[in-house]
Each structure stands twice: as structure tokens, then as C-alpha cells.
Amino acid sequence: MAVDRRKFLKGGALAGGALITSPWVFSTGAHAAGEIKVGVLFSLTGGLSIVEKSLHDATMMAISEINAAGGVKGMKIAAIAEDGASDPKTYNEKASKLVIQDRVPTVFGSYTSASRKAVLPVFEKRNNLYFYPTYYEGFECSKNVVYTGAVPNQQLSNFIPWIIKTLGKKKFFIVGSNYIYPREMAKVSKILIEKNGGEWVADEYLELGHSEWGSMVNKIKNSGCDVVLSNVVGDSVIAFYREYKNQGLTHDKLPICATVTSEIEIAAMGADYAVGSYTSFPYFQAIDTDRNKAFIERYRAFVKDPKAVTHHALESSYFQVFLWKQAVEKAAEVTPIAIREAVKGQEFDAPNGHVKIEAENLHTYLTPRIAQWQPDGQGKIIDAYKEPVMPLPYVAYGETPTNLFCTSKGLDASKLKT
Amino acid sequence: MLEVLFIGLSLGSILLLVALGLAITYGAMGVINMAHGEMVMVGAYVTVLSGLWLGTNIFVAIPLAFIVTALLGLFIERIVVRKLYGRLLDTLLATWGVAILIQQAVRLEFGLSFFGIHIQGLGPGLQNVDVPGILQGTLHIAGADINRYRTFIILVTAVLTLATWFLLYRTVAGTQVRAIIRNPKMAAACGIDVDRVNALTFAFGSGLAGVAGVMMSGFKTVFPDMGTPMVVDGFMVVVMGGVGSLLGSVLSAGILGEINGVVAAGTNDILARAVVFGVVIAIIILKPKGLFALKGR
Numbered sequence: 130m131a132v133d134r135r136k137f138l139k140g141g142a143l144a145g146g147a148l149i150t151s152p153w154v155f156s157t158g159a160h161a162a163g164e165i166k167v168g169v170l171f172s173l174t175g176g177l178s179i180v181e182k183s184l185h186d187a188t189m190m191a192i193s194e195i196n197a198a199g200g201v202k203g204m205k206i207a208a209i210a211e212d213g214a215s216d217p218k219t220y221n222e223k224a225s226k227l228v229i230q231d232r233v234p235t236v237f238g239s240y241t242s243a244s245r246k247a248v249l250p251v252f253e254k255r256n257n258l259y260f261y262p263t264y265y266e267g268f269e270c271s272k273n274v275v276y277t278g279a280v281p282n283q284q285l286s287n288f289i290p291w292i293i294k295t296l297g298k299k300k301f302f303i304v305g306s307n308y309i310y311p312r313e314m315a316k317v318s319k320i321l322i323e324k325n326g327g328e329w330v331a332d333e334y335l336e337l338g339h340s341e342w343g344s345m346v347n348k349i350k351n352s353g354c355d356v357v358l359s360n361v362v363g364d365s366v367i368a369f370y371r372e373y374k375n376q377g378l379t380h381d382k383l384p385i386c387a388t389v390t391s392e393i394e395i396a397a398m399g400a401d402y403a404v405g406s407y408t409s410f411p412y413f414q415a416i417d418t419d420r421n422k423a424f425i426e427r428y429r430a431f432v433k434d435p436k437a438v439t440h441h442a443l444e445s446s447y448f449q450v451f452l453w454k455q456a457v458e459k460a461a462e463v464t465p466i467a468i469r470e471a472v473k474g475q476e477f478d479a480p481n482g483h484v485k486i487e488a489e490n491l492h493t494y495l496t497p498r499i500a501q502w503q504p505d506g507q508g509k510i511i512d513a514y515k516e517p518v519m520p521l522p523y524v525a526y527g528e529t530p531t532n533l534f535c536t537s538k539g540l541d542a543s544k545l546k547t
Numbered sequence: 548m549l550e551v552l553f554i555g556l557s558l559g560s561i562l563l564l565v566a567l568g569l570a571i572t573y574g575a576m577g578v579i580n581m582a583h584g585e586m587v588m589v590g591a592y593v594t595v596l597s598g599l600w601l602g603t604n605i606f607v608a609i610p611l612a613f614i615v616t617a618l619l620g621l622f623i624e625r626i627v628v629r630k631l632y633g634r635l636l637d638t639l640l641a642t643w644g645v646a647i648l649i650q651q652a653v654r655l656e657f658g659l660s661f662f663g664i665h666i667q668g669l670g671p672g673l674q675n676v677d678v679p680g681i682l683q684g685t686l687h688i689a690g691a692d693i694n695r696y697r698t699f700i701i702l703v704t705a706v707l708t709l710a711t712w713f714l715l716y717r718t719v720a721g722t723q724v725r726a727i728i729r730n731p732k733m734a735a736a737c738g739i740d741v742d743r744v745n746a747l748t749f750a751f752g753s754g755l756a757g758v759a760g761v762m763m764s765g766f767k768t769v770f771p772d773m774g775t776p777m778v779v780d781g782f783m784v785v786v787m788g789g790v791g792s793l794l795g796s797v798l799s800a801g802i803l804g805e806i807n808g809v810v811a812a813g814t815n816d817i818l819a820r821a822v823v824f825g826v827v828i829a830i831i832i833l834k835p836k837g838l839f840a841l842k843g844r
Contacts, residue, residue: 176770179671179672179673182671333815343558344811344816345811347550367767371766374683375685376685377684397674397675397769398675399677433665436667
């Protein structure tokens with residue numbers, strides 16, 4: 130053979146050396162060659178992939194649109210996609226890989242709070258940056274996460290008063306999946322219900338993924354409530370709405386008002402089960418603007434599915450990449466800290482309207498909207514704030530726009546106790 | 548109270564519907580069939596696909612799903628299960644592998660999604676099944692509101708149970724199946740084609756799972772992982788009822804359903820489920836072979 134021992138050793142040493150230094154060489158080298166690497170971390174497999182695949186697609190679409198328009202500062206964005214596999218532990222491992230090995234300055238990812246909590250230590254320890262696109266329960270204050278989904282005050286502060294005053298319903302049955310998001314939502318709801326002169330008759334939970342609703346719906350029927358506030362999440366939603374109708378309850382007499390039921394669940398259950406019920410979100414596919422219509426069209430073309438639906442977390446996944454792009458353009462250097470400082474106060478015209486990052490708590494100004502579901506599976510927007518509302522992640526504990534608990538200095542824990 | 552009992556009955560009928568196929572593949576053939584839940588899932592997808600591509604409703608999907616899943620079951624028996632009779636733990640592992648394969652085949656659209664081809668009705672997402680108007684809402688009978696879809700499930704379960712009983716206890720083929728359950732070697736010595744009867748029995752059990760899938764599709768959510776939790780419930784019923792006993796499965800499904808319904812009405816569903824598992828554990832401790840064990844010599 131032509132390869133003698135000396136040559137082999139030489140080659141091996143070279144390859145070995147390249148291997149050891151490769152993350153360094155590659156990331157700085159790639160940078161110079163006109164590329165910025167970012168991490169994209171959603172579940173592409175497992176139970177949560179149902180939703181998270183669409184968030185992944187929306188992120189990739191935003192990246193490809195930015196690249197098609199010339200990239201950031203003349204550099205192309207190179208996405209490194211990883212699969213969280215619907216498992217918080219895997220999320221943590223993949224986040225470490227992206228931050229330590231790939232040395233990306235930013236990662237876009239997560240749908241559930243569990244997965245966000247799992248990756249949080251990685252980003253805080255390494256002082257990296259995470260963009261989180263999903264509506265969540267608040268009660269978090271991190272300098273290393275930019276939150277572009279709604280927090281409880283942006284989903285409930287308009288919803289509860291509207292239910293009591295406009296719908297004239299005063300007795301609430303609160304039902305949710307049994308984990309942190311529905312429980313925190315219930316906490317905020319109760320404060321708002323009592324403040325607005327309503328009352329709640331029950332506060333019930335079923336485990337995530339539960340699909341046997343016979344007993345619970347029967348309980349709702351006999352509880353004497355006049356409205357149901359649902360924080361039910363995931364595939365349970367479908368079984369719930371179906372059982373609701375099958376037990377003879379109707380949304381015109383006893384409406385379900387939901388904080389999680391989106392276009393995805395409506396499409397899966399069949400619109401006739403949801404007609405007349407309400408949902409509160411900052412974004413609906415039905416938002417009637419040219420910008421949103423063009424967005425839906427581009428998304429459907431991108432995923433090659435002419436019937437694909439868009440929803441709130443998906444839209445946030447899309448526009449947060451543009452907020453990030455603007456921040457990178459403003460920042461002097463492409464490092465997580467420089468990007469974070471630059472993203473404060475960034476504004477963008479998203480499909481749902483104007484959005485802005487609050488400089489203090491890195492959450493996003495969004496416009497609360499209420500929609501009533503129609504026979505075509507789309508929400509008809511019947512109430513909306515005139516302008517975006519300030520995000521208050523600690524609203525359940527008394528946070529107000531003039532008395533912030535979470536600021537750029539971090540969480541003021543002394544305010545929590547009072 | 549009547550409503551609570553009705554919900555309990557309905558819960559029991561759903562348990563039995565899923566367990567019926569298992570009562571045959573596990574109870575009669577001694578195969579720990581982990582792919583049973585996936586058969587249910589395939590049945591549900593037959594409903595989705597036949598609705599999308601053939602425009603047919605849920606009633607047409609019942610025989611269709613039976614045929615599709617029975618053929619799939621026959622295929623699995625021929626390729627995998629037949630080599631493993633008498634090796635209980637090996638059947639568990641092998642059929643679990645089959646279960647993962649089926650699940651991923653649906654999720655990845657038989658691999659076509661790698662090439663950017665999308666088949667409507669497959670893929671990782673939630674699927675919608677149109678439920679005919681006649682099965683939605685309630686029936687008013689004697690002043691009570693009766694849930695139509697749940698009534699439909701109870702009826703279908705009753706028909707399938709009777710059909711299974713008839714096949715097993717009133718036909719020649721059934722006699723052969725029961726002979727094989729008792730002693731396969733002796734049965735073969737008497738001239739029964741054990742290979743053939745086993746294959747058909749497995750196919751029949753799988754077909755029943757397919758029908759269960761059709762019923763679930765109009766009621767629960769259709770997605771690739773839907774079958775996995777149902778296997779647990781199915782085994783619970785079969786083990787408590789006594790392996791190999793159809794009557795045992797019927798009774799244990801009814802008992803567990805009613806316990807679940809009554810406890811859930813008094814407290815909540817999570818506690819009810821814990822109580823159900825508690826009852827199953829207690830019965831297995833007191834009667835290790837289940838409520839109705841076959842008496843063999």
C-alpha cells in the first residue's frame with residue numbers, strides 16, 4: 130500500500146489536531162466566511178412534536194427569508210437544528226451541545242415550560258441567549274431568555290373582565306391540565322374574577338394527555354356554573370370539547386372560554402364541536418391584514434401543505450427571529466450579551482401587529498385578542514386591545530407596570546413576599 | 548346517579564373494546580402483544596384516511612379497519628410472532644419493536660416525508676375524524692340525557708363480544724382455538740393445523756383492535772402515539788379477568804369501569820385511576836390467576 134507508517138502518523142496527528150481545535154477554528158472561521166450560526170431546538174419526535182414541528186418550521190422559514198434577503202450584516206444565518214425529543218433531559222443535553230460545542234450566540238427553542246426550565250441552567254451558566262416563543266405562566270425572570278409569547282396578563286387581563294361584563298357570566302368552573310402553566314393561569318384568573326365581581330365554583334385538574342372526560346363534563350354540568358374557563362393543554366382538548374357536546378352542553382348557554390385551544394386543536398376536533406366557544410390569544414390565523422395573509426401563504430408554501438394552520442406560538446417563533454436579526458445588526462459584535470443588550474426595545478411589525486421587547490424583563494408587548502370559533506374552524510375576532518399590552522410575568526403576585534418585580538437587575542425577591 | 552352509572556358503563560365498554568382483541572392474542576395465544584395499541588391506532592387512521600380519500604363515514608370504516616388490521620396482524624404473525632410461541636418475554640420485546648415500527652411508519656408517512664412528500668391524513672399531527680350528526684349530542688329517553696356516541700360504543704362492544712363468544716364457543720374453528728389454548732401439542736396430534744389456526748386467531752384479535760380504533764377516533768384524539776396508553780388498560784382488564792377467559796374480561800372491564808366512574812364522580816379522575824390500579828393489584832394478590840382462571844390438569 131502507498132500509505133507507509135510515517136505518512137499515516139503524520140496524517141493522524143494532523144487530523145487529530147484539527148479535531149481538537151475544530152469547534153474553535155470552525156466557529157470563528159465560519160464567522161469570517163460570512164456565516165452566523167444559531168441553534169434551533171424543538172422536538173421533532175415524541176408526543177410534543179405535533180406542535181413543536183410547526184414552531185421549528187416557522188423558525189426555519191424566518192431564517193431562510195432573512196438569508197434570501199441578504200442575511201444579517203451581509204452574513205448568512207446557518208441554523209443548527211437539534212431534536213429535543215419531547216424530553217426535558219434531551220433538551221438540556223442538546224442545549225449544552227449547541228452552546229458549548231457549536232458555540233452559537235443564540236438558540237431559538239422550546240414549547241413547554243418543562244423544556245425551558247431544563248435548558249435554563251445551561252444558558253445562565255454560560256451566559257448565552259435563548260429565545261422562547263411560547264405563551265407561558267410567567268413567574269420567571271432570566272437575563273438569558275427573551276420571551277416572545279404571551280404571559281398571563283396578556284391572555285387574561287382582557288378576557289376575564291370581558292367574560293363577566295360583556296358575556297354577563299359570573300360563575301366560573303376552572304378546569305386545566307395538571308401542571309404549572311394551568312395552575313398559574315388559574316391563580317391569575319381567580320384574582321381577576323374576584324376583582325371583577327365574579328366567583329368561581331370549582332378548580333379542577335386532569336393529567337396531561339388525559340382523554341376520558343365523561344366524569345369531568347358531568348361534574349361541570351351539575352356544578353351550576355355559567356361559564357367554563359379552560360386551561361386544558363394538548364390532545365386532551367379534543368376529547369374535552371367532543372365530550373362537552375356529546376353530553377348535551379352548548380356554547381351559547383355554557384360557553385368554554387379557553388386560553389390554550391388554538392387553530393391546531395380546532396382542526397383536529399372538527400369545528401362543529403367548538404362553534405361558539407372563545408379563546409384568548411394575541412394571534413389568530415383569522416387576523417385580517419395583508420401582512421398576516423401573506424404570512425400564512427408563505428408558511429403553507431414553506432411546509433408544502435396547502436391546509437396548514439398557523440397559531441400564536443408559531444407566529445412568535447417566526448417574528449422573534451426578525452427581532453433577533455435587528456438586534457444583531459444593532460450590536461457591535463455577535464456575542465450573546467451584545468445581542469441581549471441590543472434586543473431591548475427592538476420593535477417589529479409581526480403578522481399579529483406591532484411587537485416590542487420590554488427592556489426591563491425581556492418579555493414582549495403583545496395585543497390581547499378574543500376570538501369566537503366559527504364553523505369554518507377559524508376564530509372571529511370579537512374583541513381586541515387597541516394597542517400592545519406591557520408584559521408582566523409576576524402579575525399573579527401583584528406586579529403592575531409602575532411596580533415591576535423583574536427588571537434588568539434581576540428579580541426583586543423582597544416584593545414577592547408581600 | 549343514573550348518569551354516573553352510565554358513564555361507568557361507558558368506561559367499562561371502552562376498556563372491554565380495547566381488551567377484547569388482547570383477550571384473544573394474549574389470553575388465548577400467550578403472546579404479550581405490545582403492538583396491540585398500535586393496531587388500535589392503525590384502525591383510527593383507517594377511519595381518517597377512508598374519510599379523506601374515499602369520503603366514507605365512520606360506519607364504513609368499521610369493516611374496513613377490521614380487514615386492514617386483520618391483514619396487518621396476519622402479516623406480523625407470519626413474520627415475527629409464529630417463531631416465538633411459548634417464549635413469553637421474547638414476544639413482549641419483539642412486538643414492542645413492531646409497535647415502534649408501526650408508530651414511526653405513520654409519523655414519517657412511510658418514509659416519504661424525508662423526500663418532502665406529504666400524504667394528507669398521516670404525519671405527526673393530530674387528525675380530525677368527522678363524526679356523523681346522528682352520533683353527536685344526546686338522546687332524550689325517559690327524562691334522562693343519554694350520550695349518543697357512548698351509547699354507540701356500548702352497542703358495538705356488545706355486538707363484538709357476542710360475536711367473539713359465538714366464534715370461540717359455538718363454531719368448529721373456535722373449538723380448535725380452545726383446544727390449542729389448553730394444549731397445542733395434543734391439538735396438533737388430533738389433526739388440528741395449529742399454524743393456520745394460530746395465524747387466523749391472531750388476525751382476528753388484531754381486527755378487533757382495529758374496530759376499537761375506529762370507535763376511539765370519533766371520541767379521542769387521533770395521532771401516532773394514541774395507542775400506547777391503551778395497551779396498559781387492556782392488559783389490566785385481561786389479567787384481572789383471568790387469562791383465557793372471555794367472561795372474566797367482560798366482568799373485570801365492567802367492574803373497573805364502574806369503580807372509575809363512581810370514584811371520579813365523588814372525587815376526581817386522577818384519584819379514580821389510582822383506586823382502579825389499587826383494585827387490580829389487590830385482586831392479583833388475592834387471586835393470582837385472575838377472577839376466572841382456566842382450570843387445567
